[in-house]
Amino acid sequence: MPSGLDPRFTALPLDTLADAALTRAAALGATHADVRIERIRMGSHRLRDEALESSTDATDLGIGVRVIHDGSWGFAAGITLTPDAAATLAEQAVAAARISRPLTSFPVELAPEPVHVGEWVSPFRLDPFEVSDAERVERLVELSRLAAGAGVDHVTATVDLVDEHKLYADLAGSRTLQRRVRVLPVVEVMATNGRYHSMRTTNPPAGRGWEYLLGEGWDLDGEVSQLASWLAEQRAAPCVQPGRYDLVVEPTNLWLTIHESVAHATELDRALGYEAAYAGTSFAKPETLGSLQYGSDVMTVTGDRVAEHGLASCAWDDEGVEAQTFEIIRDGTHVGYQLNRQMAHEQGRDRSNGCAFADSSGHIPLQRMPNVSLQPAASETTVEDLVGRVERGLYVVGDKSWSIDMQRYNFQFTAQRFYAIQDGRLAGQVADAAYQATTTDFWRSMEAVGGPGTYRLMGALDCGKGQPGQSAPVSHGAPAALFRSVNVLNTEAEGAHA
Amino acid sequence: MITDWIEAGLSAATSDECVVIVRDSTEANLRWAINMLTTNGQMHHRSATVVAISRVDGVGHAGVVSGPVAAQDDLVALVGQACTTAQTAPASDDSAPLPAPVVDEDYAEDAVTTSIDVLGSFAEGLGRALAASFSAGTEMFGYAEHHSSTVWVGTSAGARRRAVERWGKVELNAKSSDRIGSAWVGRSTVDFSDIDADVLAAEVTRRLSWCDNRLELPAGRYETILPPSAVADLMILTYWSASGRDAEQGRTVFAGAQPGTTRVGEVLSALPMTLTSGPEALPAPPFAIVEGSVPGLTSVYDNGAPAETVAWLHDGRLAALPYPRAAAAASGVPYAFPSDNLVLDAGSNRSLEDLIRSTKRGLLLTCLWYIREVDISSLLVTGLTRDGVYLIENGEIVGMVNNFRFNESPVDLLRRAVEASASEPTLCREWNDYFTFTSMPALRVPDFNMSTVSKAY
Numbered sequence: 001m002p003s004g005l006d007p008r009f010t011a012l013p014l015d016t017l018a019d020a021a022l023t024r025a026a027a028l029g030a031t032h033a034d035v036r037i038e039r040i041r042m043g044s045h046r047l048r049d050e051a052l053e054s055s056t057d058a059t060d061l062g063i064g065v066r067v068i069h070d071g072s073w074g075f076a077a078g079i080t081l082t083p084d085a086a087a088t089l090a091e092q093a094v095a096a097a098r099i100s101r102p103l104t105s106f107p108v109e110l111a112p113e114p115v116h117v118g119e120w121v122s123p124f125r126l127d128p129f130e131v132s133d134a135e136r137v138e139r140l141v142e143l144s145r146l147a148a149g150a151g152v153d154h155v156t157a158t159v160d161l162v163d164e165h166k167l168y169a170d171l172a173g174s175r176t177l178q179r180r181v182r183v184l185p186v187v188e189v190m191a192t193n194g195r196y197h198s199m200r201t202t203n204p205p206a207g208r209g210w211e212y213l214l215g216e217g218w219d220l221d222g223e224v225s226q227l228a229s230w231l232a233e234q235r236a237a238p239c240v241q242p243g244r245y246d247l248v249v250e251p252t253n254l255w256l257t258i259h260e261s262v263a264h265a266t267e268l269d270r271a272l273g274y275e276a277a278y279a280g281t282s283f284a285k286p287e288t289l290g291s292l293q294y295g296s297d298v299m300t301v302t303g304d305r306v307a308e309h310g311l312a313s314c315a316w317d318d319e320g321v322e323a324q325t326f327e328i329i330r331d332g333t334h335v336g337y338q339l340n341r342q343m344a345h346e347q348g349r350d351r352s353n354g355c356a357f358a359d360s361s362g363h364i365p366l367q368r369m370p371n372v373s374l375q376p377a378a379s380e381t382t383v384e385d386l387v388g389r390v391e392r393g394l395y396v397v398g399d400k401s402w403s404i405d406m407q408r409y410n411f412q413f414t415a416q417r418f419y420a421i422q423d424g425r426l427a428g429q430v431a432d433a434a435y436q437a438t439t440t441d442f443w444r445s446m447e448a449v450g451g452p453g454t455y456r457l458m459g460a461l462d463c464g465k466g467q468p469g470q471s472a473p474v475s476h477g478a479p480a481a482l483f484r485s486v487n488v489l490n491t492e493a494e495g496a497h498a
Numbered sequence: 499m500i501t502d503w504i505e506a507g508l509s510a511a512t513s514d515e516c517v518v519i520v521r522d523s524t525e526a527n528l529r530w531a532i533n534m535l536t537t538n539g540q541m542h543h544r545s546a547t548v549v550a551i552s553r554v555d556g557v558g559h560a561g562v563v564s565g566p567v568a569a570q571d572d573l574v575a576l577v578g579q580a581c582t583t584a585q586t587a588p589a590s591d592d593s594a595p596l597p598a599p600v601v602d603e604d605y606a607e608d609a610v611t612t613s614i615d616v617l618g619s620f621a622e623g624l625g626r627a628l629a630a631s632f633s634a635g636t637e638m639f640g641y642a643e644h645h646s647s648t649v650w651v652g653t654s655a656g657a658r659r660r661a662v663e664r665w666g667k668v669e670l671n672a673k674s675s676d677r678i679g680s681a682w683v684g685r686s687t688v689d690f691s692d693i694d695a696d697v698l699a700a701e702v703t704r705r706l707s708w709c710d711n712r713l714e715l716p717a718g719r720y721e722t723i724l725p726p727s728a729v730a731d732l733m734i735l736t737y738w739s740a741s742g743r744d745a746e747q748g749r750t751v752f753a754g755a756q757p758g759t760t761r762v763g764e765v766l767s768a769l770p771m772t773l774t775s776g777p778e779a780l781p782a783p784p785f786a787i788v789e790g791s792v793p794g795l796t797s798v799y800d801n802g803a804p805a806e807t808v809a810w811l812h813d814g815r816l817a818a819l820p821y822p823r824a825a826a827a828a829s830g831v832p833y834a835f836p837s838d839n840l841v842l843d844a845g846s847n848r849s850l851e852d853l854i855r856s857t858k859r860g861l862l863l864t865c866l867w868y869i870r871e872v873d874i875s876s877l878l879v880t881g882l883t884r885d886g887v888y889l890i891e892n893g894e895i896v897g898m899v900n901n902f903r904f905n906e907s908p909v910d911l912l913r914r915a916v917e918a919s920a921s922e923p924t925l926c927r928e929w930n931d932y933f934t935f936t937s938m939p940a941l942r943v944p945d946f947n948m949s950t951v952s953k954a955y
Contacts, residue, residue: 280867405901
């Protein structure tokens, strides 16, 4: 483990600033106030054919103050880290709350939460920002060379690095310090001689350090070294015949389907309508909670903020709520929503399940998804077992294109690779496939899930939501799973016109 | 003074060359849902980006570092960090000499700011609209924001440039009590002086009334009128996919038939379409501001270079593709900077209402959503219709129909479009977090591919 919190962050006058803002907010009559001081460092390198196209190293540091005053929210944020400036932000937040009051229909109240004081650092071994730029680029060059092969015309290799420090303090007395590190390497090969084809790595972003680039947590070299042969196979592959197929979907693809059709659909703010004009609403309405048959009886989905190396994992959320694990779908039935403290109170719950997150000090915490994961079977069902149950189908690997409607009903996904399944065996790649379904039809068609040996923690660095727009990292665990009779399109035919 | 900080930063640079960009931004916003205000905020942010360049045999090795700057010392520290990075940085693929220096007359002026007050008049009207919506048993949702960002660019080559970027938007969504009927209007603005909440509320309420008659239609190909907002979203995605260098490499829909060539010169539309961007028609800085290179499109080496108006399409023919200066020089084509605005004009003076009146049977969309690439070689994209698909019969809107998932290529839609309306300022829906200013016509497409029905409303 590294040393923990960065002393350059903890050397800031964090307590003094928080006290100044909270004291001023209380003096002005705020019934709730919270302060976040955040430093987020984001780095990236982009290589094309081993040449450096772009490098960035950007740090954001600031303070945000949120209050409830006379039953209304108010928020202000700035970059000046002095006690006077922090107190001024509290005044601005109260002023904003006063402006909001005439347009607030009912007073905002929060579900209670015990006071927490502590520190937490996500598990990583090598601080990616302690690795020199030259060493990082050298590793990407190495991966680029490993990816090159017959039929490969271009190789891109990229890495994104994030180091997030956050102080949270509120009027109730909670005060927490957290650090989260995450990385995402991606390698993609392209063939441009003739029709364009591409193939990229399927590894997820991970709550790990530079050690992830060195093979800890994912066999990056192993996957990169096969890209050229997979690409060659795809170029020679026959086009898929549209129709209904049984699908065996790997977690490298299924995570995104879970993200779009389950995790977003079970955000309570969406279900209530708070995101109706932007991210959208949800078909999973509060009045059907506990009765909606979301999927088949092998479908159990949990939300958590505790998974090791999970991108949404933390010890406390951005409202000071302790990280938890909770059920979202049990044996196919929708049984739980993701909550923040305001919505937990509105729903009559005695506690939030800890799903508040803001992507910087300059933004308010929204209800954002935790790690949302499909649970594996208790048995040791393998991918081969699942494929063996299919007479005519497709085996789906790696995410690619994705789209879903604003109520999370109708979706369409493509993949890095689709393999034909014939009589229980893989029979080579097919090209130009996409699967398209309605969420509940799809999940109800899930006949079996793989065992723990097929389970992987996948995810995204940049899930978007809210206005002003915010980006959140999130993980999704999934086993391989078997779905029956799913509609498969031929994308080339979809785009063809007389 | 910010400009003093920049001079101190440039003086502190130990690299061969240096670019300092300081951005001072203020922002205010209001958000509402279910007829009530839900959040608001007022934010101030000031950051700098330093591009330190070491030259080895004339080739640049760049250190690009960004961070918040509350004081001069913060900026000087960033310069030091960038210079250290540049010392060991690999050669840049987009290396180019710094642009010829230009000094703006207003360079030394202070930041132009905004505050929550700019939304005051709008908020009053919004309050009336929300109350009326509540009384009518409907619901309103939406968002309004205003930004003011002042950017100073100083380079070791002598450029001293300043630009003020002011932009705002408002989106108003009205839903029937069962949330099946839904309508949307959106506007972009520079300063909210041209935004009238009462007018927007009346327009969205009128559109919501079209949802009283509810019809269902199956998937299939329909004659479809894409309104300006939907056209804007499709054209922006096309614009972002238009890197000339990537086209030469066979990686985009604009790749030529022969290796190393592009489709520039090819007729893409039978309509006399002209697609332009730049500071002449809509707000955009007159010079390049690049805080991080976007491979094949923009380069940090181009900071301060002119950002002139470019015609990407002219009279239906592909006329140019975006190139950073280095890629343009390598390809022997003109440098073309992709400003963050877009104007499509098909030479029509007809209105959207004219197009509706001349439709025997077809669909009128409101906007598109969740548009994602499916096949980049054809720019086939998929997405959804949203907040109002209306059936037109004999020149009149007769009711709302269900939403659809579509699969289409915007480039192919340009080829198949048979009629356009006059170009008008519009706010796109999907990409308006990143792209505020467009002017677009409505387009009539005789056979738009509605791939499946979406049950969403």
